[in-house]
Amino acid sequence: MSAAAPARVAVVAYAAEVHPGGTPAAEPALVHCAVTAVLDQAGIDRADVGFTCSGSFDYLAGAPFSFVGALDSLGAWPPISESHVEMDAAWALYEAWLHLLSAEQGDSGSTGSGGIALAYGFGKPTQGSLPDILARTLDPYYLAPLGVDADDLAALQARAAIDAGVCAEDAAGAVGGAPPADGAAAVLLATEPAASRIARARGVRPAWITGLEHRIDVHSPAARDLSRCASAAQAAAAAGVDKGPVHVAELHARHPHEEALLRAALGLGPNTEVNPSGGPMAADPVMATGLVRIGEAARRVADGTADRAAAHAAQGPCLQHNLVAVLEAAPEGGPR
Incomplete structure (x- = not known):
């Protein structure tokens, strides 16, 4: 009996909303623009995303749990499987990557993801020094x-x-x-067969991690x-x-x-x-x-x-x- 092929995860869509000179738009609005754009690129609905992870820094907003307001812009009801890191959102992608691998390998501690995960991050550093x-x-x-x-x-x-x-x-x-900029970015991750399906529909190649x-x-x-x-x-x-x-x-x-x-x-x-x-x-x-x-x-x-x-x-x-x-x-x- 042959061993199962190891799980693979790819970046299948990416979008960013960046304003080098700053913007009056609130953080939830920036997140909404970036996430909506990345889902539109992939041609999927928010309900197709099995796991979501965000990265941000409350000190930039000057308020505790500022990521909760940004999460509201995603449409988090009915409840979604979600996590947050008080780090650059690259570490949110790292958590989402691990979650997908665990789900694919049948880890009992994983809640499942449907093969698609979303990582996003945001901040408005122009509001202060x-x-x-x-x-x-x-x-x-x-x-x-x-x-x-x-x-x-x-x-x-x-x-x-x-x-x-x-x-x-x-x-x-x-x-x-480096000039501080207000902005948000979102990356969509997927395992097979979702990764190939989304990339093929977009006319691009999956970027395998x-x-x-x-x-x-x-x-x-x-x-x-x-x-x-x-x-x-x-x-x-x-x-x-x-x-x-x-x-x-x-x-x-x-x-x-x-x-x-x-x-x-x-x-x-x-x-x-x-x-x-x-x-x-x-x-x-x-x-x-x-x-x-x-x-x-x-x-x-x-x-x-x-x-x-x-x-x-x-x-x-x-x-x-x-x-x-x-x-x-x-x-x-x-x-x-």
Whole structure:
């Protein structure tokens, strides 16, 4: 008796609603636009989605449980199977991916998903001073009393990268270059046969997730070598980035020196096109930026621009927490 084929999950649709200069629209409205667009792309109804996971950050809204209001815009009645992460929505996609794999493999702890899952994220960072807001996540005993913010720490890392010869001197002057943007993004995941059916109806290829992993460094930047990004390298190795050529890479780099560090961590060569979408330096819809990287990489695989792509998401000071995904048009075997 032959063994069952390993479960496979693909990105089958992606949409984003991004406003670099900010927008008066409320978060639920942004979510509604992105989610409606991704469902329309796939040609499915909300009821066809078996599992939903969101990513956001209450500090941006200045209110607790702000994700509940955004969830209302999806039409969550009758009740749906739903979860939330207080992280960039790339980690919401990670949870949705695990949920689909568990459901396909008959995990008794899974509630079932019908083979389709939705991940979305949103934020309105233009409502306040983003560096000051992000500083609220720093260690309250050792870092916060110093009065540093996210850009101060990024400048320290830029200096370390310059001193180590990882990037050029002029990178230090570009710290804080990513313009915060209000926005939301949504990605639709599916297993077979839904993935092939949706992609065929759209006239595109499924972007199969053949590797997806995340790793985290210690919280304090003083306890790390800031001239390298160990957790990104570990996540890339676990995801299998080095198992084949990478035609396109979308990196969650908010500063030029971060792109240099991430290129080295992922082992990207000169033939890899990095951030063809413009990346976060074009627009940074905080809490959706990492999910946008996955969506943009998947879009390149789906339209035939690339056969194999890598996507990266980051969270925390000085690239503390890193997630890496590998997307392919024709994968061999199951996920790593």
